[in-house]
Amino acid sequence: MTIEEFRSETRAWLEQNCPAGMRTPMPDEERVWGGKAPVFKHPESKVWMERMVERGWTAPTWPREFGGGGLSHEQASVLTGEMRRLHCRPPLFSFGLGMLGPLLLDIGTQEQKQRYLPPIARGEIWWCQGYSEPGAGSDLANLQTRAEDQGDHYLVNGQKVWTSYAHQADWIFCLVRTDTTVKHAGISFLLFDMHSPGVEVRPIKLISGASAFCETFFDNVKVPKTQLIGEVNGGWAIAKQLLGHERAMISQLGARGAGRLPPLEDLARKFAGDENGRITDPVLRDSLARHLMNDRAFEQTSKRAMRGGDAGSGVASMLKYYGTEQNKRKLELLMKLAGSSGLGWSGEEFDDDELALCRYWLRSKGNSIEGGTSEVQLNVIAKRVLGLPD
Numbered sequence: 100m101t102i103e104e105f106r107s108e109t110r111a112w113l114e115q116n117c118p119a120g121m122r123t124p125m126p127d128e129e130r131v132w133g134g135k136a137p138v139f140k141h142p143e144s145k146v147w148m149e150r151m152v153e154r155g156w157t158a159p160t161w162p163r164e165f166g167g168g169g170l171s172h173e174q175a176s177v178l179t180g181e182m183r184r185l186h187c188r189p190p191l192f193s194f195g196l197g198m199l200g201p202l203l204l205d206i207g208t209q210e211q212k213q214r215y216l217p218p219i220a221r222g223e224i225w226w227c228q229g230y231s232e233p234g235a236g237s238d239l240a241n242l243q244t245r246a247e248d249q250g251d252h253y254l255v256n257g258q259k260v261w262t263s264y265a266h267q268a269d270w271i272f273c274l275v276r277t278d279t280t281v282k283h284a285g286i287s288f289l290l291f292d293m294h295s296p297g298v299e300v301r302p303i304k305l306i307s308g309a310s311a312f313c314e315t316f317f318d319n320v321k322v323p324k325t326q327l328i329g330e331v332n333g334g335w336a337i338a339k340q341l342l343g344h345e346r347a348m349i350s351q352l353g354a355r356g357a358g359r360l361p362p363l364e365d366l367a368r369k370f371a372g373d374e375n376g377r378i379t380d381p382v383l384r385d386s387l388a389r390h391l392m393n394d395r396a397f398e399q400t401s402k403r404a405m406r407g408g409d410a411g412s413g414v415a416s417m418l419k420y421y422g423t424e425q426n427k428r429k430l431e432l433l434m435k436l437a438g439s440s441g442l443g444w445s446g447e448e449f450d451d452d453e454l455a456l457c458r459y460w461l462r463s464k465g466n467s468i469e470g471g472t473s474e475v476q477l478n479v480i481a482k483r484v485l486g487l488p489d
């Protein structure tokens with residue numbers, strides 16, 4: 100099938116199968132995260148997810164045997180473009196799809212791929228990420244959570260922090276220390292059930308009003324050795340590989356038409372347009388045009404970088420740095436366009452867009468921290484891309 104045939108077939112399928120309610124901007128609370136007890140807040144989100152799962156399009160480029168769609172990167176990019184054109188909501192959000200799954204495809208054993216990938220593609224397990232600790236953020240290799248070898252299993256003890264959605268997750272991919280005498284070479288990568296005895300989760304309230312973060316405590320949690328990924332003490336290279344996938348994923352947060360707020364142009368017209376939708380203030384018009392041009396350039400750069408599935412750490416850091424800073428700039432620009440209407444937190448005098456804008460503006464501040472801060476990305480680019488000394 101040629102790419103143009105694929106495009107028209109995809110377009111027709113989406114037009115027929117994406118329910119009307121799934122072609123509207125999506126409030127955060129209507130996101131579908133799947134899991135063992137999935138919540139579908141919008142009446143049409145279940146059928147939309149099921150249709151996409153059946154086609155393998157929750158994980159378009161994964162092989163069909165693992166629940167994916169078997170698409171090439173070019174076809175997947177066409178699918179993304181067609182979904183944006185129709186304003187289709189992503190059917191499923193998942194750290195399994197964006198982080199763990201791509202990692203297992205790269206380095207998992209056949210048995211691990213068969214065990215973990217199809218439930219991720221079907222949205223049956225909600226995964227969370229246990230990397231950061233109170234003394235291990237940017238200096239991640241300083242992590243102290245220990246996994247002691249007990250023969251056929253490990254006993255895990257310690258604390259993680261900023262574990263997004265730990266209070267709702269079914270399983271965790273977790274960095275643990277299996278050797279205390281060395282730093283980077285003493286880390287391993289474990290998967291385990293968040294409902295295991297000894298796991299305790301305490302949510303942390305955020306400035307945006309949401310509470311997606313948690314402190315996560317492990318007290319003698321028993322983890323079978325079969326749930327170790329890669330070699331014992333070989334977890335640092337795996338951790339970095341997963342970070343590459345995470346950073347590439349986060350870089351696309353602000354992508355045009357990502358489906359949260361209406362597109363920037365529409366909001367600009369609404370907040371600062373005259374009766375014909377023209378932005379009369381020349382400074383705002385100039386800022387908007389510049390932003391949209393940079394967005395377009397970033398979109399093309401991302402596509403080019405991803406075409407070969409390239410999430411190498413230098414490239415992922417460049418995309419993560421620019422994409423998240425650009426998203427923060429977008430929210431700042433929207434706040435300027437909205438004026439005082441952007442500052443509403445509650446009350447009938449503010450409409451849904453305005454209330455959402457204020458929350459997204461606050462939430463965007465975390466974009467350049469999560470998945471590694473902007474400063475850390477600049478360090479990686481300096482060392483690995485530009486070859487500058489430490």
Ligand SMILES: Cc1cc2nc3c(=O)[nH]c(=O)nc-3n(C[C@H](O)[C@H](O)[C@H](O)COP(=O)(O)OP(=O)(O)OC[C@H]3O[C@@H](n4cnc5c(N)ncnc54)[C@H](O)[C@@H]3O)c2cc1C
Nearest residue numbers: 228229230231236237261262263465468469470471472474
């Ligand atoms: C929204 C959000 C979601 C998150 N979700 C998760 C999650 O699910 N799981 C998880 O494990 N973690 C998660 N995190 C944690 C995140 O990975 C860490 O916050 C991040 O790595 C920074 O670590 P830190 O907060 O300890 O800051 P620190 O490492 O203490 O950094 C503090 C400041 O110092 C700067 N700094 C530190 N070292 C250097 C250096 N060498 N050079 C230059 N500047 C430096 C940093 O850039 C930063 O500005 C999340 C964070 C956010 C904001």
